[in-house]
Amino acid sequence: MTRTVKNLTLKVWRQNGPDDKGHFETHVIDSITDEASFLEMLDVLNERLIDENKEAIVFDHDCREGICGTCSLMINGQAHGPQRATTTCQLHLRSFNDNDTIVIEPWRASAFPIIKDLMVDRAAFDRIVESGGFITSPTGGAPDANLIPVPKPVADAAMDAAACIGCGACVAACPNSAANLFVGAKITHLNLLPQGQAERYKRAEAMVDEMDEHFGSCTNHGECSAACPKEISLDVIALMNKDYRSAKFKNRKQLSRK
């Protein structure tokens, strides 16, 4: 198999901390195989920077298998780069042309403050999951498998929503920094399944209210779904809106008894 070798110019965002102004820094990558992944290219660059006694570029990464949701990066104005349904770690240099200039920026949202260079703090997502992204599960012996019947189409739809890895590409891609796709996915995942019914409406209300503390509002551009490495559908946002409305009415009925 012949290996194609590419030369690339990188414009990388460098920022020395949350309060630093930040700037783009240009680096030239000479002859790198296009079988390298995007993050491997950054590894190669970082090795060189360390050899030159310069500070390595800070970026988030973990599993490098496209399933953990840790990697990020706005690449040429697209979250996770030009290839659809792909995380940055699974993006390879074959998606780029020889002598391309690639601009790399961190996710930008007020709720995702930059820690350093390309690394952002996505704790706002944790706050949202804490507020309702769980189910009441009985302790004790493990129940028999398939004890609770779940219709196949429901299981499929819930699984599609559960594919969300919480990377934050939806927020990064959204012109309004809205997290509706993420929250919609979490709510859809649990609210469709029988196991999630106990907290269904409390969950919808709590998670949407928490989302409101951090993020912008949905204007139905569809950028989130296009950027999502797991191709979560905009349908989850509609379900979230519906359950939030129901929650407002249902919860009030319960609370009025106080």
Next chain:
Amino acid sequence: MSTATPSRQPVTGTAAAPRTRRPLLLDLYGTAVGKKYAMAISGIALMGFVLFHMIGNTKMYLGAVELNEYAEFLKKLLYPLAPKESVLWILRAGLLGMLALHLHAAWSLTVLNRHARSVRYQSARDYQEASLASRSMRLSGIVVLLFIVWHLLDLTFGVVNTVGADGEFVRSEVYANVVRSFERWPVALFYVVANLLLGLHLTHGAWSIFQSLGWNNPRFNAWRTAFARGFAAVVVIGNISFPIAVTIGIVSV
């Protein structure tokens, strides 16, 4: 034993503490999702208005008598059961309320969204799905709002209309007022441009309604875009036909 149930904190430790409750509608309007409901509902009301406004105005093609009688009919809606103009004023008040709600929700959501990304992207974005219509909602909305103001000054209050033959703007002579207004080509052009932008606004807005209200069903999802485009096309084609008809002389005094 009948003891009063003590009020308890939420069972799960991580659940948020109960928030202070406002009246239902204010509570709903307090969040971005609730404001989108307000946008959608007021949008539906305004869409109903533009549709029937357009349909009513096609009476212009039937001549001056028909159009002026239609204007008179609107004043006498439900008359003599209700006093003259009372129903009309109720409709006007509802419409103005819906417009105010639409504007306030749009304004506060825009402010929220600006705050949600205080530092913008420093490199060019490469949008994949966002359309011209969805990206220009604020611009098209502002132009349509300015157009509404002009339109009222022109044909309702007569402030910017050319003065009638008797030197005075007569409001009930709708047909003559429309023709006199559109005989000025810059006015006709502004009318056409504003309505094209209204159409752009509607192609995104009429689709957005379904998402914002949580009306999602695989059986009709494919029709949501078609409905939005169809609705926008009907309103725009009807509306821009009037100044064009006057300009090319199909409709004249």
